[in-house]
Amino acid sequence: MESRGNPQNIGVLIVDDQDLVRIGLRTLLEHAGGFAVAGEAADGLGAVESAIRLRPDVVLMDIRMPGIDGLEATRRIVSDGRLADTKVIVLTTFERDEYVFEALRAGASGFLLKNTPPPVLLDGIRTVVDGGALLSPTVTRTVIAEFTSRSPRPLDPHPHIDQLTNREHEVVSLVAQGLSNEEIGKRLYVSPATARTHVSHAMLKLSARDRAQLVVFAFQSGLA
Numbered sequence: 001m002e003s004r005g006n007p008q009n010i011g012v013l014i015v016d017d018q019d020l021v022r023i024g025l026r027t028l029l030e031h032a033g034g035f036a037v038a039g040e041a042a043d044g045l046g047a048v049e050s051a052i053r054l055r056p057d058v059v060l061m062d063i064r065m066p067g068i069d070g071l072e073a074t075r076r077i078v079s080d081g082r083l084a085d086t087k088v089i090v091l092t093t094f095e096r097d098e099y100v101f102e103a104l105r106a107g108a109s110g111f112l113l114k115n116t117p118p119p120v121l122l123d124g125i126r127t128v129v130d131g132g133a134l135l136s137p138t139v140t141r142t143v144i145a146e147f148t149s150r151s152p153r154p155l156d157p158h159p160h161i162d163q164l165t166n167r168e169h170e171v172v173s174l175v176a177q178g179l180s181n182e183e184i185g186k187r188l189y190v191s192p193a194t195a196r197t198h199v200s201h202a203m204l205k206l207s208a209r210d211r212a213q214l215v216v217f218a219f220q221s222g223l224a
Contacts, residue, residue, distance in 0.1 A: 012056055013056040047059060048080075062092075071099055108212065175199060
């Protein structure tokens, strides 16, 4: 089934090495309006091959799999020009999975726990399709902060970070804290629309794929 055969449906590729997890996700998506299961894969290599063949809107990606793991699969999918419109959501069992931050660095648009309530998971898929990032459970910020501090790396500033205005520096820093456009607006005493404009300008200047990648750039550049 081609993921983009019905433009009203969000095509989802399910990737997990556990049959029961794939069955559960498939059942959920098939019974939820507005979604179509593009296909399934049980390992990272299969995920990459299926993504190229099916061009899904979203890949639900397990991290820990035999062979090519979800981290490498995410990296390959995000770097493939043919899949520029495909988003990756990492699924993990543990809130403090050591690979979550690396997955975000690889280009994932966010992550969800496997025990996430079905409505939240469906909303998360819609969010990334709409260009957002799953940075708003608080646990996402906790994971990023914890693992960047646990394994400190030398700063690696984005080559275009100096192109940001002072206000855009502020906004990127607040995005890295997990604040929404509305929350940023309140913090800076501007409208949510103005905050959104600043975020968009920063993403454009830094060539950020989405807000998740903007967060990664903020940490690498010392803005968070």
